[in-house]
Amino acid sequence: MKGSLGTSLVLHFLVLTWALFSLSAPAKFEVGDVEALPVDIVPVESITQIQQGDKKAPMAEKSAPKPTQKPKVVENAENAGDNDVDLKTPPTPVKKPLQTEAAAAPQKTEKPLPNPTTEDNKVKEVAPEETAPKPQEVAALPQPRPEPTPPTPKPEPQPEPKPAEQQAEEIPMPDAVPVPAARPTPDVPKPQEAKPVEKPEPKKTETPKPAEKTPDRKIADKKQETAKSTSSKESDFNADEIAALLNKQEAAGGGAKRSAAPAALGGKHDTGGSKLSQSEIDALRGQIQNNWSVISGIEGAQGVIITVTMKLDETGAIIGRPEVKATGGSDNARRTLESSALRAVLRSSPFKNLPADKYDAWSEVVVNFDPSELL
Amino acid sequence: MEHADLAAAASSVSLLSLFMQAGLIVKLVMIGLIGASVWTWAIVIDKYMSFTKAKRQFDQFEQVFWSGQSLEELYRTLAERQNSGLAAIFVAAMREWKKSFERGARSPIGLQMRIDRAMDVTISRESETYEARLGSLATIGSAGPFIGLFGTVVGIMTSFQAIAGSKSTNLAVVAPGIAEALLATAIGLVAAIPAVMAYNKFMADAGKLGARMEGFADEFSAILSRQIDEKLQPRQAAQ
Known part of the structure; x- marks a missing residue:
């Protein structure tokens, strides 16, 4: 037994020394020198919300179409140009x-x-x-x-x-x-x-x-x-x-919208460049809900959806009479809820906290209500 | 500078440095497992040699036994030596036979029983020597991986604690600690796998030798019982 133990010890010693020298350091992984790529995180808004501007102009903080020279003639014109009439044709004819x-x-x-x-x-x-x-x-x-x-x-x-x-x-x-x-x-x-x-x-x-x-x-x-x-x-x-x-x-050619700023990169038209965010819409809805005296216990009120369409001026006050439409539920409940919604909307005018720079977006607002949530 | 750093980083993954980096518990586990491996191979070498020797002796003895040589003569030559295996069984049976006849055996059945006992005792003693230390092979084979795993778990635990301390999850920081911990499992497996294989092989060999001894004992018992009948009948007839 002693002999075999000695043999075993010698064998282990040999194997370990061999391992220490030949298996000492495994080959390193080849890692290619890859240069870090700079990545910009671009919000989706910059793609989905294009501001009116010039497609060929360099990018600037605020996009603007080519500058025009004539005085402003048409109010609320949409297309940039020196025209007196707001035409949709581009300001530069091809020929x-x-x-x-x-x-x-x-x-x-x-x-x-x-x-x-x-x-x-x-x-x-x-x-x-x-x-x-x-x-x-x-x-x-x-x-x-x-x-x-x-x-x-x-x-x-x-x-x-x-x-x-x-x-x-x-x-x-x-x-x-x-x-x-x-x-x-x-x-x-x-x-x-x-x-x-x-x-x-x-x-x-x-x-x-x-x-x-x-x-x-x-x-x-x-x-x-x-x-x-x-x-x-x-x-x-x-x-x-x-x-x-x-x-x-x-x-x-061209429209009647005047531009004074130097041309900057942008699209032909605004595409939802100013849109009320969800929280802004919620704030608007909240103002109406605060003034809503809920009549509980209306039969058939379940499933009624009220859609309020209203025009607002720049101070947030309602222009004209807001249009209130109810769908679903019973006739009686619809009528009752429509009138209560109208009262609530009129009472909450003028609306506050609407972003002034997005007036295009809330000049005409559509707000949906589910009265069952308020009950 | 950079080359030196790289060299240092490379050497820190070598086996020796991995061992030196390890904590005390992991080191103990590794040393214990290396010791177990040494012991396993010592047993393997010892058993291999003793089994081949035993087989050779069995063959030699059977050759001599069936060669037609007188059993008395064979006993006289063997009795002076230290015997093992079949020879030991033969000597034990013959000794009992001699003793019984020297004192004048009364009953053939009692003599037969005594001879069988003597042979059984010798067989069990011989098989015991064959199976000796195979139990430790079994223990190393079954417990080795677990001991290695224990070392790995402890090593990974400590290396995670070190990572938490260094506040860096860089793989270059994490890897050496885990490699060092895994070394314990590797050593455990290195010790356990040959142990399991050797255990299975030597248990089968010991079983074969035991069966051969049993077979010889039965055969020899049959021969002796014939002799007993032949020797005792004239006495009975005389009476």
């Missing part, structure tokens, strides 16, 4: 760039024209000031203009005033005058008629025509009128016309 390219040429011819002419300096002063805003109004559109036009018109008008006039005449011709005429939606027939007439005329007499044209086009702004007068003095007729057409195009 415009073609026209604006052509339109840019005469505008540049205007500038060289006053220099050679011996007419009053006043005219010159007026012209640059007013022609300047035009490109601003069109904002994105004018960009294509300078690229194609500058090579052809610029060198020619400067040396001689006369060829400049000729070019100006020539340029409007290819513009395809009827094409812009089709776009201004409000006054379709008038510009079509006027334009063909105007083109031959400006060559001979310039001053009378702009005067005639401006009354025809109701859309033209004061800026446009002044621009016309300057250009007419300078004996450049076509530029006027194109400017007018361009302005018409601006007015033709």
Whole structure:
């Protein structure tokens, strides 16, 4: 036994020493160097609640559509634009760039024209000031203009005033005058008629025509009128016309909602950007319930659901008579509960604690009640 | 610096460092289990050698016994030695036989019974030596895993307490303690598995040897009873 015990001890010693050296450290797991990815937690609201803005503009704290320049005309307009009527078409028609390219040429011819002419300096002063805003109004559109036009018109008008006039005449011709005429939606027939007439005329007499044209086009702004007068003095007729057409195009599309802030990322329309949260709705419901004197013991009151639809002004007061509808239960119970609900709603006006910045959301509210919960 | 740290971290998972990191109870459990393993293998080696030796002796004795050699002669040669197994049974039976005839046996039945007793006692004594220490193999085989598990539970408990103290649940912090604790179970299994296997094998071998001894005893008892009849009948006839 001693011998075998010794043998066993020796064997164990050998095995343990072998294990200590060969099994000392298991191979480490290969862990790839993975760089941590920055993760932003984005609330669902930013996806589901899109604010009106410009799709191509950079992101800003508050989204806003492209800035407009005209004074506010239409109250509660929904679509951004310089229009007088709140149209749903986007403010920039797709086909415009073609026209604006052509339109840019005469505008540049205007500038060289006053220099050679011996007419009053006043005219010159007026012209640059007013022609300047035009490109601003069109904002994105004018960009294509300078690229194609500058090579052809610029060198020619400067040396001689006369060829400049000729070019100006020539340029409007290819513009395809009827094409812009089709776009201004409000006054379709008038510009079509006027334009063909105007083109031959400006060559001979310039001053009378702009005067005639401006009354025809109701859309033209004061800026446009002044621009016309300057250009007419300078004996450049076509530029006027194109400017007018361009302005018409601006007015033709887009809505009447004005925007003063710089364009920032956003959707075309608000999509539930301001929505009452559940707790705000509950608060509103609570105010009504507090004023609800519950009539207990009505037969058939079980299963009655009361829907109150009311319009609120910005102070939270009810406008007009709230509409109360009850469904389910017996006729008698419905009538009783409807009248008690109406009383409660009227008593709780004006509602408090409604978020002022979400007035769109609660200007018209629908609140549902289950009177059985109150009993 | 970083390499050194990594090396230190790697070495902290080696068996020796795992053992050194362990707490006192876990260390004791591990040492006890290693001791049990040593004891198990000592028994295994001892039993293996003694069983093979016993089998060889059985074969040799049977060869000699059935070779037609005179039993008296065989007894005389064997009686001087220290015998085991079949030889011991043969010697015990022959001794009883001799004693009975030297003093003049009266009844053949009594003589037969005495010889059988002597052989039974020798068989039980011999089987006892064969089965000796197999019980400790069984104990190690059944209790080893539990002792290891105990060490693991205690080790994990202490390592969780350490984690609670360090206030970090990083796997690198948690892993060494758990690995160290699991080492106890591993050692327990290492000790227990061979113990169970050896126990089963040696119990079967001991059973076989016992059966062989029983068989030889019956055969030898039959031979002796024939001899008794032959030797006692002339006396009875003479009377």
